[in-house]
Amino acid sequence: MNVILVLVGFSLVVALAGLIAFFWSVRTGQYDDPYGSSVRILFDDEKPNEPGTVVPCEKEDPTNQI
Amino acid sequence: MKPGEAKKSKQMRSTKIHHIVYFCAMTKNEASVRCFHCGEDCGSNIIQFEEKPFCCSGCQTVYEILSKSNSVEYYKLGEHPGLKNNSAALGQRYDFLDNDEIKSEILDFSDNGVSRVKFFIPNIHCSSCIWLLENLHRLQPGIMNSAVHFTKKEATFTFHESGITLRGLVELLASINYAPYISLESVDKRPKKSINRGVYYRLGVAGFCFGNIMLFSFPSYLTIDDSVEHFIRQNFGILNILLGIPVAFYSGSGFFISAYKGLKKRFISIDLPIAIGILALFFRSAYEIISGSGPGFMDSLAGLLFFLLIGKWYQGLTYQALSFERDYRSYFPVAVTLISDSGQESVLPLKHLKTGMRILVRNTELVPADAILVKGEGYIDYSFVSGESDAVKKEEGQRIFAGGKQMGPAIELLIEKEVTQSRLTELWNQKQSNDTRQNNMESLIDVISRYFTVVILILAFVSGLVWWFINPSQAALVVTSILIVACPCALAMTLPFSFGGAMRVFGRNGFYVKRSSVIESLSRINTIVLDKTGTLTKTHDLDANLENLELKGDSLNLVRSLARHSTHPMSVAVYQALPNANPLPVTDFKEHTSKGTEGKVNNLHIKLGSEEFVLGSRSAGKPAGSLFVSIDGMPSGYIILKHKYRDGMREVLTALGEKYELHLLSGDNDAELPVLLEYFASPEHLNFNQGPLEKLSYVRKLKAEGKRVMMIGDGLNDAGALNESDCGISIADDVYNFSPSCDAILESRQFGKLADFLSFSKTSKRIVILSMLFSFFYNLIGLSFAISGNLTPIVSAILMPLSSVSVILLITVATYLASASAKLNIAYSV
Numbered sequence: 001m002n003v004i005l006v007l008v009g010f011s012l013v014v015a016l017a018g019l020i021a022f023f024w025s026v027r028t029g030q031y032d033d034p035y036g037s038s039v040r041i042l043f044d045d046e047k048p049n050e051p052g053t054v055v056p057c058e059k060e061d062p063t064n065q066i
Numbered sequence: 067m068k069p070g071e072a073k074k075s076k077q078m079r080s081t082k083i084h085h086i087v088y089f090c091a092m093t094k095n096e097a098s099v100r101c102f103h104c105g106e107d108c109g110s111n112i113i114q115f116e117e118k119p120f121c122c123s124g125c126q127t128v129y130e131i132l133s134k135s136n137s138v139e140y141y142k143l144g145e146h147p148g149l150k151n152n153s154a155a156l157g158q159r160y161d162f163l164d165n166d167e168i169k170s171e172i173l174d175f176s177d178n179g180v181s182r183v184k185f186f187i188p189n190i191h192c193s194s195c196i197w198l199l200e201n202l203h204r205l206q207p208g209i210m211n212s213a214v215h216f217t218k219k220e221a222t223f224t225f226h227e228s229g230i231t232l233r234g235l236v237e238l239l240a241s242i243n244y245a246p247y248i249s250l251e252s253v254d255k256r257p258k259k260s261i262n263r264g265v266y267y268r269l270g271v272a273g274f275c276f277g278n279i280m281l282f283s284f285p286s287y288l289t290i291d292d293s294v295e296h297f298i299r300q301n302f303g304i305l306n307i308l309l310g311i312p313v314a315f316y317s318g319s320g321f322f323i324s325a326y327k328g329l330k331k332r333f334i335s336i337d338l339p340i341a342i343g344i345l346a347l348f349f350r351s352a353y354e355i356i357s358g359s360g361p362g363f364m365d366s367l368a369g370l371l372f373f374l375l376i377g378k379w380y381q382g383l384t385y386q387a388l389s390f391e392r393d394y395r396s397y398f399p400v401a402v403t404l405i406s407d408s409g410q411e412s413v414l415p416l417k418h419l420k421t422g423m424r425i426l427v428r429n430t431e432l433v434p435a436d437a438i439l440v441k442g443e444g445y446i447d448y449s450f451v452s453g454e455s456d457a458v459k460k461e462e463g464q465r466i467f468a469g470g471k472q473m474g475p476a477i478e479l480l481i482e483k484e485v486t487q488s489r490l491t492e493l494w495n496q497k498q499s500n501d502t503r504q505n506n507m508e509s510l511i512d513v514i515s516r517y518f519t520v521v522i523l524i525l526a527f528v529s530g531l532v533w534w535f536i537n538p539s540q541a542a543l544v545v546t547s548i549l550i551v552a553c554p555c556a557l558a559m560t561l562p563f564s565f566g567g568a569m570r571v572f573g574r575n576g577f578y579v580k581r582s583s584v585i586e587s588l589s590r591i592n593t594i595v596l597d598k599t600g601t602l603t604k605t606h607d608l609d610a611n612l613e614n615l616e617l618k619g620d621s622l623n624l625v626r627s628l629a630r631h632s633t634h635p636m637s638v639a640v641y642q643a644l645p646n647a648n649p650l651p652v653t654d655f656k657e658h659t660s661k662g663t664e665g666k667v668n669n670l671h672i673k674l675g676s677e678e679f680v681l682g683s684r685s686a687g688k689p690a691g692s693l694f695v696s697i698d699g700m701p702s703g704y705i706i707l708k709h710k711y712r713d714g715m716r717e718v719l720t721a722l723g724e725k726y727e728l729h730l731l732s733g734d735n736d737a738e739l740p741v742l743l744e745y746f747a748s749p750e751h752l753n754f755n756q757g758p759l760e761k762l763s764y765v766r767k768l769k770a771e772g773k774r775v776m777m778i779g780d781g782l783n784d785a786g787a788l789n790e791s792d793c794g795i796s797i798a799d800d801v802y803n804f805s806p807s808c809d810a811i812l813e814s815r816q817f818g819k820l821a822d823f824l825s826f827s828k829t830s831k832r833i834v835i836l837s838m839l840f841s842f843f844y845n846l847i848g849l850s851f852a853i854s855g856n857l858t859p860i861v862s863a864i865l866m867p868l869s870s871v872s873v874i875l876l877i878t879v880a881t882y883l884a885s886a887s888a889k890l891n892i893a894y895s896v
Binding site (some may be wrong): 005012016019022031034040 | 193196197214215218270271277278281282294
């Protein structure tokens, strides 16, 4: 019978980890803007110099140097 | 499609996706070419740039900026994602952002040359906007990082001061048409509206415990042999108590606090019976488990709180990007241009503005305080204050009140009163006391829960007393059972879900309410007060009356050809009203702000504009808002312009007139009385020449007569009346930009649906009553178990979730059906 208690303990720990993960996601603001997150994931990663796009000017404005 | 165009679109198809988008747009609507950037009809002046059509140079510029910085991705994410830029050139508009004091107030954080700032940007509207703003560093390497909060239409930028200044950032945003909304309010008090995440934490804890408690409670509902049962009951029971503590006292803490606050104000809210129920559930279960007399009701407790918190969360969902609490500070600029004695111009934060100072007010800038005009010609547009958009001419030495907008060349003013003491701001201070205003409406749920609680407490007491005589050991059990099943869980779910559902249906249809309880106020009003200018009439569309024009035949086309060249609403109205003919070429065309236009057509000098501009002097007796015409100096009569009534006004007013008592409050003269009289029950209900204070006291008077008043208005002149009424609705062309404080904002295009909204609010209330009856039915079943002493944990564990879920289902289906039959767009999601 005691093995049940051990398993229950394990299951509680796993569930607790889920709860902590949920707290973390709330705290980091993942539920604040559901629409924004839903589209952001669909944005393509940058593909530099894709044919057809205009290549940005190489000469940089010196005032914009960081 | 012309052969040339076909060839062109063939080329495009071969290259890139956004070309395909363009191709689709073209084939869909071959007659008109749509702007590649904003999607508006390009009309006859198409600007071709890199084989793409643009409607104006503004849209082309934005495209150019984006394509240079390798950001054409913007156009792939949605069809025509841009917005047309209607504002004039930036000029010195953002001068004030170079002022250190203002800068430090606007910036969230600044250290070591790195600054962070958060802006409200009303133009954020689609996924392309998010992409572009978050990739702004491509346009300007000084920007390190940007993040968009779509729901709030906010964007946070982190940038190197050495790479780009705050002013540069704002000007960059404005140049790609995402001008941030910077007003006195954003500087005055940083509204640190921390997002309330508490309900998420509580919900998470309740959900976690609910799941585990159910698991641990399940074995006790099965018949297992005694030794196992004892083992399980003891160990799992203790686990249940441990899990029950955070549910009852953390997740449920909101109900205790609210019940206690209510009691302190001698007020019984729905949260009181809930709080009693939670306590009864917890302590009865703990007692049963510890004494070993039963498995307890912890699963019911956790389920109850889980469902209640879902209701609370749903209720808390509101339109975050809309502001319902605006006051004059949202309209006022952050800074003014000060002119020193030596004639030097400098930027001065508005809060340092004192009487006796000289300031410069440029075209389209707002006059921030009551002042005297000392230099220049004032054409003051008081539409913020009065709702009347015709500019008023002011001569040197005349007084200009705060809130007016200069429509013409820059003027110099001498400040007479400080900002907080001006006429406009005093009007706002008139109606501060929101709590003290007479309230003719008490929330339905409050009334019901008061009787409900009293009845339940009496019932528990009487049953306990009766059982005391029958079987004293059962008395405590019966009393707690009654308190448990009486816990009005389903009842508490009714309001958030039905009014919350209605709120979302309204939102889909362009009617945004502040919170779901406004729906209840809407359903109970019986009197409607309407503003005229800007509410019943359109803000920009004018009707031209040609009766007094002394021109015939070809001469009309001279005026029409001239009017064609101006985009001013008045010219557009004249152009549309004059008979159709081929336009003639116009030379020497000139447009004078707030005065009129002139030009040469067929070698004749045509003037179209104000009486003073055309004829050189003003005469009495001509209606305001008339346009005068002269041909080669010969006066040729005038055109009367009137604001057009909104589409569907007749239907709306007729429908509303059947059910409500209608009143009209207009700031204008009574010229329109004959047109409007038919919609109102008596001429006494039509009131003209009403100032802001008169409007407010009129609404107050109606309320004193016991009427439940809804006010609909648009300008700041209605703000007092809107706030005084039981339900204030402001009507706006752009809901994100401009509206006085109110309970709900109506998109002006949806004005025709107003009667539908009101009748839907009544339907929604009927749904509430229906589902309340439904939940009372469950309570009756539960009470019959409890009073007879038969409430076992399993009955409670079935009955409680069943009642909550079925009530939510009933409401959702009923709201869905009702909105379908009311021909409102249906909201099926949050």
